[in-house]
Amino acid sequence: MIIRLSASCKPERRVRRLAVRRPRLEWFAAQRLEFGRNRLVVSAALFAIAFGGLGIRLVDVALFNDGIRQHLVHAAGAQTAQQRAEIVDRNGIILATTLPTYSLYADAKAVQNRQAAAARLARALPDLSTAEIHKQLRTNRRFVWLQRHLTPRQYQAVNSLGIPGIYMRADERRVYPHGRLAAHIVGFTDVDGRGLAGIERKFDAMLGKKRNAVRLTIDVRLQHILREEMKSAIQRYRAKKGSALLLDVRSGEVMAMVSLPDFDPNHPTKAPTGTRFNMNTLGVYEMGSTFKILNTAMALDAGIARLGDRFDARAPIRVASHKIRDYHPRGRWLSVDEIFVYSSNIGSAKMALAAGGKRQKAFLARMGLLSPSSIELPETGLPLSPRNWRPINTMTISFGHGVAVTPIQFGAAIAATVNGGMLHAPTLIKRDAGRAPEATQVLSEDTSMRIRYLMRRNVIRGTGRRAAVPGYLVGGKTGSADKSTGNRKGILSSFIGAFPMHRPRYVLLVMLDEPKGNKETSYKATGGLVAAPTFARIVQRAAPVLGVRPVDESAHDRRWAPFKPGSGVHRVASFRTNGKGR
Amino acid sequence: MRKRTIIAIVLIGTLVAGLYHLKQQVQGVERRLAGVNQAIARDRQAIHVLRAEWAYLIRPSRLARLSQRHLKLQRITPNHIRTFDELPERFAPAGKGKRVGQSAKTGAPR
Numbered sequence: 001m002i003i004r005l006s007a008s009c010k011p012e013r014r015v016r017r018l019a020v021r022r023p024r025l026e027w028f029a030a031q032r033l034e035f036g037r038n039r040l041v042v043s044a045a046l047f048a049i050a051f052g053g054l055g056i057r058l059v060d061v062a063l064f065n066d067g068i069r070q071h072l073v074h075a076a077g078a079q080t081a082q083q084r085a086e087i088v089d090r091n092g093i094i095l096a097t098t099l100p101t102y103s104l105y106a107d108a109k110a111v112q113n114r115q116a117a118a119a120r121l122a123r124a125l126p127d128l129s130t131a132e133i134h135k136q137l138r139t140n141r142r143f144v145w146l147q148r149h150l151t152p153r154q155y156q157a158v159n160s161l162g163i164p165g166i167y168m169r170a171d172e173r174r175v176y177p178h179g180r181l182a183a184h185i186v187g188f189t190d191v192d193g194r195g196l197a198g199i200e201r202k203f204d205a206m207l208g209k210k211r212n213a214v215r216l217t218i219d220v221r222l223q224h225i226l227r228e229e230m231k232s233a234i235q236r237y238r239a240k241k242g243s244a245l246l247l248d249v250r251s252g253e254v255m256a257m258v259s260l261p262d263f264d265p266n267h268p269t270k271a272p273t274g275t276r277f278n279m280n281t282l283g284v285y286e287m288g289s290t291f292k293i294l295n296t297a298m299a300l301d302a303g304i305a306r307l308g309d310r311f312d313a314r315a316p317i318r319v320a321s322h323k324i325r326d327y328h329p330r331g332r333w334l335s336v337d338e339i340f341v342y343s344s345n346i347g348s349a350k351m352a353l354a355a356g357g358k359r360q361k362a363f364l365a366r367m368g369l370l371s372p373s374s375i376e377l378p379e380t381g382l383p384l385s386p387r388n389w390r391p392i393n394t395m396t397i398s399f400g401h402g403v404a405v406t407p408i409q410f411g412a413a414i415a416a417t418v419n420g421g422m423l424h425a426p427t428l429i430k431r432d433a434g435r436a437p438e439a440t441q442v443l444s445e446d447t448s449m450r451i452r453y454l455m456r457r458n459v460i461r462g463t464g465r466r467a468a469v470p471g472y473l474v475g476g477k478t479g480s481a482d483k484s485t486g487n488r489k490g491i492l493s494s495f496i497g498a499f500p501m502h503r504p505r506y507v508l509l510v511m512l513d514e515p516k517g518n519k520e521t522s523y524k525a526t527g528g529l530v531a532a533p534t535f536a537r538i539v540q541r542a543a544p545v546l547g548v549r550p551v552d553e554s555a556h557d558r559r560w561a562p563f564k565p566g567s568g569v570h571r572v573a574s575f576r577t578n579g580k581g582r
Numbered sequence: 583m584r585k586r587t588i589i590a591i592v593l594i595g596t597l598v599a600g601l602y603h604l605k606q607q608v609q610g611v612e613r614r615l616a617g618v619n620q621a622i623a624r625d626r627q628a629i630h631v632l633r634a635e636w637a638y639l640i641r642p643s644r645l646a647r648l649s650q651r652h653l654k655l656q657r658i659t660p661n662h663i664r665t666f667d668e669l670p671e672r673f674a675p676a677g678k679g680k681r682v683g684q685s686a687k688t689g690a691p692r
Contacts, residue, residue: 094637100627177637224642471660541657550660 083172084193086213087186087200089220090255090430094213095186096176096200096265098193101149103171104158108137108144110165117163121146124157148191149173174200176265181223184278185216185257185377185428188265196268197276199428201378215430222246222256225541230260230510233534237515237525240490243279244538245407245509249415249498251437252424254375254408255506255546279511282379284404288481289343289463289527290414290496291400293451295352296340297417298363301447304355307454310335311350319392324349324399340454341462343478345399352398357389360397366442367413367423369405374425381406400481411509414496416442417451418475418504453560456501460557464495467532469539471550473500473557476535478527483514490514495531499539502556505548510535 087096104125111117118134125133125147136144149171150158158166174189187198195204203214226244234242246255259279263271277283299305310333316325326344339347352360364370364385372380384404386393396402408426416423421443431437455475458464463478476497483490494511498504515530517523543550649655656662 093640094634097630097634097637099631099634175634177634178641181641181643221642224646228643469660471663540659544658544663549665550663 084174084189085207085210087207088213088215089182089218089223090216090253091219092213092215093220094177095182095216095220096174098172099175101171101173102155102168103148104146104150105167105169106137106144106146107142107165107167108140109142111137112164114138117166120161120163121158121166124161125150125154178220178223179264179266180262181220181227182216182218183262183265184259184276184280184379185218185254186265187377188268197379198377202376216428217248217253217430218256218428219545221545222542223258225545226256226538227258227260227262229534229538229541230258233510233512233530233537234260234515237512237518237521237530239512239515239530241279241513243283243407243509243511244534245280245411246538246542247411247415247426247507247509249419249504249507250424251431252412252415252426252439253430253437254426254428256542257408278377278379279513280407281373281375281377282381282406284381284383284406285492285511286401286404286481287410287494288400288479288492289345290410290477290479290494291403292340292343292348292398293414293417293455293477293496294364294367294369295348295360295398296336296454297443297447297451298360299336299351299355300450301443302355302359302363304359305336305351307336307450311339311347311354313339313344313346313350315346317346317349317395319395322392322396324395337454337457340477341458343399343463348398349395352394353391357391357394360394361385361389364397364403367416368409368425369403369413373406373409373412375408376428383409400479407509407511411496411507414498414509415504415507417448418455418498418501418507419448420445421448452498452501452504455498456557456560459497463526463528464497464532466528467495467497467535467539469499469536469543471553472539472543472548473502473551473553474536474539475499475501475504476532478532480526480528491525493525493527493529493531495527495535497535497539499543500548500551500556502551502559506542506546508535508538508542510538 083098086094086098088094108114114134114137118130118137121133122128122130128147133146136146146166147154150168155168159168172193173191174193176183176186176188183198185198187195187200187202189195189200193208195201195207199214199216200207207214226246230242230244233239241260243257243259245257247253248255257280259277261272261275263275268276300307305311313326313329313334314331316323316329318324324345326342326346328342328344329346330338330342330344334342334344334347336347336351338344339351355363361370370383370385372382383406386397386402393402412424412426421441422439423442424437424439452475455464455477456473457475458477459468459474464474464476467474467476467478474497476495479492479494479496481492481494483492490513492511492513493515494509496507496509498507510531512525512531512534515525517525517529521529
């Protein structure tokens with residue numbers, strides 16, 4: 001606009017001036033005018049560029065404003081405070097979460113009548129006494145916590161008191177809606193939300209940073225079944241402690257795991273001593289006769305013995321001051337399957353000697369029983385094994401004395417013996433769908449098949465009869481280990497089994513520490529009398545939850561027929577070629 | 583020239599009025615956005631708390647207690663579970679056969 005105006009009126013003016021002024025001056029004025037005009041043009045151009053730029057930006061913002069809109073959309077998300085991530089079970093049910101609360105603090109200097117204030121506060125807060133509050137207020141500090149995490153009712157009560165110098169601060173608190181149900185697995189945090197035990201501790205940094213929940217492999221329904229049945233078994237047999245562990249044999253996932261007595265992770269400081277101890281992962285135990293599953297698997301897999309081969313079990317073995325004897329002595333030569341079903345210590349020891357200590361040690365190491373388990377819990381026990389692996393150790397280890405292992409690693413090893421020989425590291429963290437579980441082949445499929453047969457046979461007609469559940473093809477082995485610690489006589493009764501035996505899906509280990517027999521069990525408390533029935537109760541309730549369909553047992557049991565070793569060693573060859581048992 | 587000046591003034595006036603109006607509107611919308619964002623945050627927090635409460639209410643022990651009190655359900659045994667193969671064959675759809683067939687279908691334990 002400016003340019004056009006000057007262009008239209010200047011020529012006339014210039015003509016008039018030229019007519020009046022002298023030539024020299026005229027020339028001078030013309031110079032000046034030219035100069036001024038140039039300045040105008042330049043500044044006008046600059047303005048035009050600047051306004052043009054603004055115009056372009058205006059169009060850009062108005063029409064193509066993706067960037068800005070994005071920013072506005074995200075504003076809502078950014079407002080929620082960063083909280084510690086949740087822990088959920090395999091079905092997404094919350095096991096641990098963080099809730100907003102209020103915490104009470106005082107500016108002690110600002111409180112006027114401290115005695116009166118303390119008394120009024122104590123009335124609103126039943127957990128604190130007047131003396132305690134008064135002591136805090138006397139410190140004269142500008143900031144003292146009085147109580148963390150008030151309940152809504154306490155918040156209301158304190159707020160309505162309106163004492164100057166007493167303030168609230170928004171806080172958050174870790175809450176475990178299921179309480180004791182998975183206390184040993186989930187663990188707990190301190191008052192500031194730092195993980196002190198269990199998953200909370202193992203994944204402390206991740207839970208603090210990540211937004212999405214940590215998904216565990218356990219199922220609260222199964223936890224409940226195991227816990228309830230173990231609780232009633234402990235009561236029924238007046239046991240000191242008890243634990244149960246349910247593993248998926250195809251992935252190593254821990255489906256449920258309980259250790260009793262337990263504690264409430266919402267109030268970990270109030271837990272009685274010993275209740276925080278997780279028997280399944282922290283405790284190491286000499287498992288007793290259930291170890292014979294491994295001893296037999298070792299002998300079969302190494303080709304030391306076949307099912308029909310016999311060992312001399314006529315008389316107890318004496319080594320130095322030790323005496324190895326059978327609880328149900330048969331006084332004759334026993335075949336490998338008889339040794340298993342009658343749970344013969346003598347026969348097992350002879351079988352282990354035939355294999356040799358070196359092979360036994362290597363085998364147990366291969367099954368992951370000589371080093372700590374890799375389970376995702378900080379409370380992991382260190383297995384105990386003899387420093388010098390002498391023949392006497394080899395013999396006692398064959399029936400589960402002399403090597404102490406954690407139930408979790410033992411369960412994983414047994415899972416490998418029944419699932420076709422694949423050892424999975426037991427895990428509590430649910431894998432992303434589609435990721436195949438890692439595993440190592442530790443036994444041949446053939447050996448595994450024979451172990452399945454032996455475990456099933458033991459439940460049909462051996463020491464594990466009370467573990468049978470119609471329809472679910474249970475197989476397993478009993479264990480009653482003498483506890484070596486202390487002078488009191490106590491046993492650790494256990495049962496480990498798998499189901500359904502024709503195609504195992506789950507392994508369940510039940511342990512009762514120092515149970516006492518009752519009238520029902522003729523006052524005995526062996527694994528077969530106390531742990532096996534508990535096992536059966538759990539399987540009966542858990543199988544429908546696990547989606548294991550009941551089958552016609554007799555039809556499946558007939559398929560084991562080719563395994564029956566008969567009387568002579570020569571019969572062994574007949575099942576070597578037969579793979580139909582699966 | 584006067585005409586042009588007047589046009590320019592009117593134009594500027596309109597633009598200023600328009601801009602003012604727009605700015606007012608934007609401020610209003612922004613205030614609303616802040617409100618909505620706050621409401622979202624509040625609702626999220628509420629959902630979060632309610633989810634925790636839900637987890638507390640569906641404790642298996644509580645459900646077992648409630649089911650015992652209010653439902654006449656037995657504990658499931660292997661006998662309660664049947665497959666489709668085990669169901670009797672459907673009757674031929676002749677005459678009253680249709681009714682029989684339906685009852686067999688709906689009466690089957692699932």
